[in-house]
Amino acid sequence: xxxxxxxxxxxxxxxxxxxxxxxxxxxxxxxxxxxxxxxxxxxxxxxxxxxxxxxxxxxxxxxxxxxxxxxxxxxxxxxxxxxxxxxxxxxxxxxxxxxxxxxxxxxxxxxxxxxxxxxxxxxxxxxxxxxxxxxxxxxxxxxxxxxxxxxxxxxxxxxxxxxxxxxxxxxxxxxxxxxxxxxxxxxxxxxxxxxxxxxxxxxxxxxxxxxxxxxxxxxxxxxxxxxxxxxxxxxx
Numbered sequence: 001x002x003x004x005x006x007x008x009x010x011x012x013x014x015x016x017x018x019x020x021x022x023x024x025x026x027x028x029x030x031x032x033x034x035x036x037x038x039x040x041x042x043x044x045x046x047x048x049x050x051x052x053x054x055x056x057x058x059x060x061x062x063x064x065x066x067x068x069x070x071x072x073x074x075x076x077x078x079x080x081x082x083x084x085x086x087x088x089x090x091x092x093x094x095x096x097x098x099x100x101x102x103x104x105x106x107x108x109x110x111x112x113x114x115x116x117x118x119x120x121x122x123x124x125x126x127x128x129x130x131x132x133x134x135x136x137x138x139x140x141x142x143x144x145x146x147x148x149x150x151x152x153x154x155x156x157x158x159x160x161x162x163x164x165x166x167x168x169x170x171x172x173x174x175x176x177x178x179x180x181x182x183x184x185x186x187x188x189x190x191x192x193x194x195x196x197x198x199x200x201x202x203x204x205x206x207x208x209x210x211x212x213x214x215x216x217x218x219x220x221x222x223x224x225x226x227x228x229x230x231x232x233x234x235x236x
Contacts, residue, residue: 018185025094025186026208028076032060033215035112039161040219046145047116047159053220055157057081057117057126057198058089059133060212061097061176075112076179080213081123081198089213091205093197094179094186098130114159116142122155129180129194134172143167 040046061077078092115133117123125131133139133156142157143150144167152168165171178194186209187197 021182021185025182028062028094029078029092029208029212031062032078033212035062035161036060036114036212036215039114039159042161044144044146045159045161047114047219048143048145049220051116051118051142051157052216055082055116055118056084056120056123058216059095059115059117059176060113061095061115062112077176078212079126079176079178079194079198081117081126089216090199091197091201091203092209092212093194094182095176095194096179098175098177111160111162115139116157116159117155118157119155125156126195126198130175130177132173132175134170139171139173141165141167141169141171 057080059077059079061075063075075097077095077097079095080089080092082089117125121137125133125137137156138154139156139158140152140154142154142159143152144159147167150167154170158165158171180193183192183194183197184190187201187203187205189203192201
């Protein structure tokens with residue numbers, strides 16, 4: 001009887017831990033939404049509609065605020081990709097930054113940053129669970145709505161509310177990696193991977209995790225996302 005009695009508190013504590021940790025991830029999503037909204041509300045920092053609409057993927061990394069689901073150094077965030085057939089954004093995957101050397105650096109301090117993956121080379125960094133922005137794939141500060149005619153040849157474009165870096169400034173930064181524990185908890189799947197969430201997820205994501213998708217879609221607005229046609233194995 002004593003053994004059975006002890007099992008119940010353990011089970012209750014486990015359930016409480018799941019609820020608490022899920023709420024922490026929902027808080028992260030809310031903070032990401034607030035950051036994105038603030039950036040898009042500032043014409044000197046905002047991402048041009050055409051660039052946002054044509055981005056094949058987005059990574060948002062927030063500076064470390066502490067908690068279970070953050071690295072000891074660095075930051076936390078999400079990554080999301082656009083379905084090449086429908087042009088729609090899918091479900092986000094949680095990720096972390098391993099060290100402090102990531103994002104746009106101001107006085108050696110990390111800042112909240114958005115990385116837009118603009119082409120297949122940009123997307124290629126997501127084939128591994130651990131990757132570095134600007135390593136082997138060109139990354140640069142992107143043009144804003146204040147500089148709509150600036151053309152930048154880079155596979156990854158960076159945006160931040162800091163805005164001290166000149167558009168076109170090349171960048172190479174810290175390591176990012178898929179957040180295994182957080183993804184498995186949030187999607188209630190003990191084997192799910194970052195790649196499965198980004199490219200093959202067919203479940204019913206929560207309203208909280210899809211709020212960011214809807215927020216991005218609202219800012220893309222009436223702009224038509226460039227959709228590529230597939231004929232056999234060739235994409236045009």
